[in-house]
Amino acid sequence: MAEEKKGRAVATKTAASIPKFVRGNLAATLKAKEEGKKVAYAYIADGQDEIMRAMDIVPAWGESFAGVCAAKRDAEKYLQKAESDNFSRSLCTYATCTIGFDMVREELGGGAVPDAPWGGMGRPDMILGSAQLLCDPRFKWPQATQHYLRDVPVFVGSMYYPPFDPKMDHHEQEKFYVKYATEELRECVKFCEKHTGKKMDWDRLAQIVELSDRTWDLFIDTYELRKAFPTPMDTGDAMNTMVPLTFNLGTQEAYDFYKQLYDELQQKIANGEGVADPEKYRLIWAAGLPSWFALGDFQYFNSKGAVFPVEVTYRGCEKIERLELPKTNDPLEHIAWRWVRYWTHWYDKARKRPGSLPKVERIIEYIEEYKCDGVVFHSAFSCRSWHAGIIHQAETLKKVYREIPILILEGDIVDISSYNEADTHNRIDAFIEAVDSYKKRMN
Amino acid sequence: MINYFAGVDIGSTMTKVVIYGEGIRAMIIGPTGPEHRKLANKVMEEALIQAHLKFEDLSYIIATGYGRINVPFADRQVTEITCHAKGLHSLLPTVKTVVDIGGQDSKGIKIKDGRVVSFVMNDKCAAGTGRFIEIMADSLGVPLNDMGRLSLTADKPAMISSTCTVFAEHEVTNQLSGGETLPNLVAGIHESVATRVASLVKKLNIEPDVAITGGGAKNIGLVKALEKKLGCPVLIPPEPLITGALGAAILAKEIFEKYTKEGQVPERSKSGLQEAKFFD
Ligand code: SF4
Numbered sequence A: 001m002a003e004e005k006k007g008r009a010v011a012t013k014t015a016a017s018i019p020k021f022v023r024g025n026l027a028a029t030l031k032a033k034e035e036g037k038k039v040a041y042a043y044i045a046d047g048q049d050e051i052m053r054a055m056d057i058v059p060a061w062g063e064s065f066a067g068v069c070a071a072k073r074d075a076e077k078y079l080q081k082a083e084s085d086n087f088s089r090s091l092c093t094y095a096t097c098t099i100g101f102d103m104v105r106e107e108l109g110g111g112a113v114p115d116a117p118w119g120g121m122g123r124p125d126m127i128l129g130s131a132q133l134l135c136d137p138r139f140k141w142p143q144a145t146q147h148y149l150r151d152v153p154v155f156v157g158s159m160y161y162p163p164f165d166p167k168m169d170h171h172e173q174e175k176f177y178v179k180y181a182t183e184e185l186r187e188c189v190k191f192c193e194k195h196t197g198k199k200m201d202w203d204r205l206a207q208i209v210e211l212s213d214r215t216w217d218l219f220i221d222t223y224e225l226r227k228a229f230p231t232p233m234d235t236g237d238a239m240n241t242m243v244p245l246t247f248n249l250g251t252q253e254a255y256d257f258y259k260q261l262y263d264e265l266q267q268k269i270a271n272g273e274g275v276a277d278p279e280k281y282r283l284i285w286a287a288g289l290p291s292w293f294a295l296g297d298f299q300y301f302n303s304k305g306a307v308f309p310v311e312v313t314y315r316g317c318e319k320i321e322r323l324e325l326p327k328t329n330d331p332l333e334h335i336a337w338r339w340v341r342y343w344t345h346w347y348d349k350a351r352k353r354p355g356s357l358p359k360v361e362r363i364i365e366y367i368e369e370y371k372c373d374g375v376v377f378h379s380a381f382s383c384r385s386w387h388a389g390i391i392h393q394a395e396t397l398k399k400v401y402r403e404i405p406i407l408i409l410e411g412d413i414v415d416i417s418s419y420n421e422a423d424t425h426n427r428i429d430a431f432i433e434a435v436d437s438y439k440k441r442m443n
Numbered sequence B: 001m002i003n004y005f006a007g008v009d010i011g012s013t014m015t016k017v018v019i020y021g022e023g024i025r026a027m028i029i030g031p032t033g034p035e036h037r038k039l040a041n042k043v044m045e046e047a048l049i050q051a052h053l054k055f056e057d058l059s060y061i062i063a064t065g066y067g068r069i070n071v072p073f074a075d076r077q078v079t080e081i082t083c084h085a086k087g088l089h090s091l092l093p094t095v096k097t098v099v100d101i102g103g104q105d106s107k108g109i110k111i112k113d114g115r116v117v118s119f120v121m122n123d124k125c126a127a128g129t130g131r132f133i134e135i136m137a138d139s140l141g142v143p144l145n146d147m148g149r150l151s152l153t154a155d156k157p158a159m160i161s162s163t164c165t166v167f168a169e170h171e172v173t174n175q176l177s178g179g180e181t182l183p184n185l186v187a188g189i190h191e192s193v194a195t196r197v198a199s200l201v202k203k204l205n206i207e208p209d210v211a212i213t214g215g216g217a218k219n220i221g222l223v224k225a226l227e228k229k230l231g232c233p234v235l236i237p238p239e240p241l242i243t244g245a246l247g248a249a250i251l252a253k254e255i256f257e258k259y260t261k262e263g264q265v266p267e268r269s270k271s272g273l274q275e276a277k278f279f280d
Helices: A014-031 A049-054 A062-071 A076-084 A093-107 A137-146 A170-196 A202-227 A235-241 A243-247 A252-271 A296-303 A331-344 A347-352 A358-370 A390-400 A421-442 B036-051 B080-091 B130-140 B144-151 B165-177 B182-204 B220-230 B243-261
Strands: A038-042 A057-061 A126-130 A154-157 A281-287 A306-311 A374-380 A406-411 B004-010 B014-020 B024-031 B058-064 B097-101 B106-112 B115-122 B210-213
Touching: A014 A057, A014 A062, A014 A235, A014 A243, A014 A252, A038 A049, A038 A170, A049 A057, A049 A170, A049 A202, A057 A062, A057 A126, A062 A093, A062 A243, A076 A093, A093 A137, A126 A137, A126 A170, A137 A154, A154 A170, A170 A331, A202 A243, A202 A252, A202 A306, A202 A331, A202 A358, A235 A243, A235 A296, A235 A306, A243 A252, A281 A358, A281 A390, A281 A421, A296 A306, A296 A421, A306 A358, A347 A358, A358 A390, A374 A390, A374 A421, A390 A406, A406 A421, A421 B080, A421 B115, B004 B036, B004 B080, B004 B243, B014 B036, B014 B243, B024 B036, B024 B243, B058 B080, B058 B243, B080 B097, B080 B106, B080 B115, B080 B210, B080 B243, B097 B182, B097 B220, B106 B182, B115 B182, B130 B144, B130 B165, B130 B182, B144 B182, B144 B220, B165 B182, B182 B220, B210 B220
Parallel strands: A038 A057, A038 A126, A126 A154, A281 A306, A281 A374, A374 A406, B004 B058, B097 B210
Antiparallel strands: B004 B014, B014 B024, B097 B106, B106 B115
C-alpha cells in the first residue's frame, strides 16, 4: 500500500500547473491508440524529442513515470516486481521501476494498469532509446524492456560528444562527433518512418526545432531572473518547472509555460517576494537527481533561510547564441551541434584553470553569478551517471576554487528505503551551520 | 563575576553535560534512555551538584546531539558537528581532521580555526560504528571494555569480509568454531570498522593532525586499527566523550558574550529544570 505524502508546496503559481502537464503526458500515451497515434518509450535528453513531435509520435517517458511513482511513494511494488526477475536493487531505479511496471502490465494483457499512479503509461509501439554518454542503463534499459515486450521494436541511438582532455583542443574534434550524431538521428528518423508508416515532414521538423531553440532561450532568460535578491524561485520549484523543457520540448505549451513563469518571476521580483523570509543563505544544487519522494526537503532548507537560486540538474539547455552554433539548413545537424556544444562550451574555460573540469567550471560560474554561499550535491546511489563523479567534483571544486561548504546528501531517486528524514535533516542542520560560519568568515 | 554555561549532548547511547565557566567546571556522562528529556534533566542536576551551582546560575545552555530537540530547558540547539569541532579545537588546537566514532554513527569533520569546513557522516549502516563492535562483543561473549586490550594480543587479524552486521556476526561465530583465536577475531572486527570509517573520512581529504572522539576513542584496538588505515597517528583528547558537550558549552559562552557586548540579552528557554514529560 502506498504511503501517500502531502505534495510539496510550490513557491510559484506557475509550478503548481506542472502536475497537469505530467498527467497530460501520461494520459496522452493511454489515449494514443484511440487517436491512431503511435507511442514510443522515450528517455530524457535524447535529442529525439523533435523527431517524435514532428512525426506525431507520443513519447512515454519512463523517467517521468518512475518519478511520479516515487513522489507518490508507490514505487515499491514495481521495484519488487523487477527484483523478482533478478534485477538488482543497485541498478538504476528509474529503469527497474518502469521494467517492473511493464512486467505487471504485460501480465494484465497489455492494457491499462488499474492501480498505477496517475494511470501509468500506455503500451509502446516502439522503444526509442538514446544512450549518449550518460550511463549503462541508457543502453541496456531499452533492451531489457524488450525482453518483456517482445513484439516492440527497439532503436538505441547514441549522440556522443568529445570527452574533456585539458591537453586537447576539442574544437577540431567536434565536427566528427556532430557528423556521427547527425547520422544517428537520421537512422532514428528512418526507424520512425518504418514503424509509423509515415514520411518525415522536414519543414515541420525545422519549425519544431526553431521553437525548441526559442524555448531554450526563454528557459534561460527565465531562470536567470533567479539571480535576484531575494530569489523569486528555488530548486524545489525547478524540479517541477523542468517538466516542459525535459518532456515537452518542441511544443507550444512548453514555450507558453516559460513565458508565464517569466512573467510571474518578474512580478515577484518587483514585489520583493522571495522563497525564504528572510533569505539568509544562497546555495547551488550542483549535481544529482533529487529524491522524488522527499522534495519536501527543499522546504526544510527554506525553513532555515536557505534557498537554491540555481541548479545544474535539469538545466539541460543554454542560450543558443552562447553556443555559437554553425549555420546549417539540416535540422538534424542543428540538433547535433546544439547537443555537442551544450557540453563542450565549458571546455575552454576549464582548460584555462589548471586542474579544473567542465562540470566544475559550470558550478563555479553559477556560484559566482548567483552569489552562492554553499554547494549541495545529491548522490542518488542507483544513478551511476551522477553518483559516480560527485566526490571528485566536490574535491576539484575545493582545490581549484575555494573551501566553500559542500554537502553531499545520500539517497536515491525512487528507492525510498535509502532515505531517513531525521538523518537527512540532521545533515542539513549541520551544513547550514557550516555555511553560516563560512559567510561570517568571508565577511 | 563568573558567568556559567552548559552544553548538553544527547547522543544515541550516552548523554553528556559540561558546565563551563573560565574552564570546565563539571562534566557528567550518563546513559541515554528512551526518555531523553527526563534524562537530560537528571544528568544536568548531577552536573550542577558537581559544580556547586544552581540551575539559575547558568547564563546560557546549548543542546546538541541526536536528542538535542528533546532538551526543553536548552536555550538553543546546535548540531553535534559544529559542537565537536568547537570542543575539540579548545582541547587540541592543532587538529584539522576529527574522526568521531559513536554508538550508532560515525563522522569525519574538517576544521579550520575551530570552525567546520566540511563533514561526512555515516548514519545509514551500523558496520562502521560502535554498534558493530558492541554486537560482535556480545556474540563472542567478550565484555565490551575488554575488546580493545584483547585485540592488541592478536598475531594475525582475521579477515571479516561481510559488510552487513548480521552476516558478519555469522561469519565471526563460524570462524571461531573453525579455530580462529579470539584476539585475532577481535582485531579483525576492529580492522573492519576502521576500514569503513577510514574510507568515509578519506572523502574529506584528510589533513593532520587527526584526532578521534566518541566512544570509539576509548577502544585502543580500534584506535590502532584506524591509525593503520589512515596512515597517520591519531590524537585522543583527555575525555573523548565530552567534546560535543564541551563545544556546546563554549558556544553558549560565545553567543552570550556576543549579545552582552552589543548590550542585548539572548532569548532564553521558558522551561526550567523541572521534569518534563516525553510526549507532552
Ligand atoms: S542511471 Fe541515472 S542517468 Fe542513467 S538512466 Fe538511470 S537515472 Fe538516468
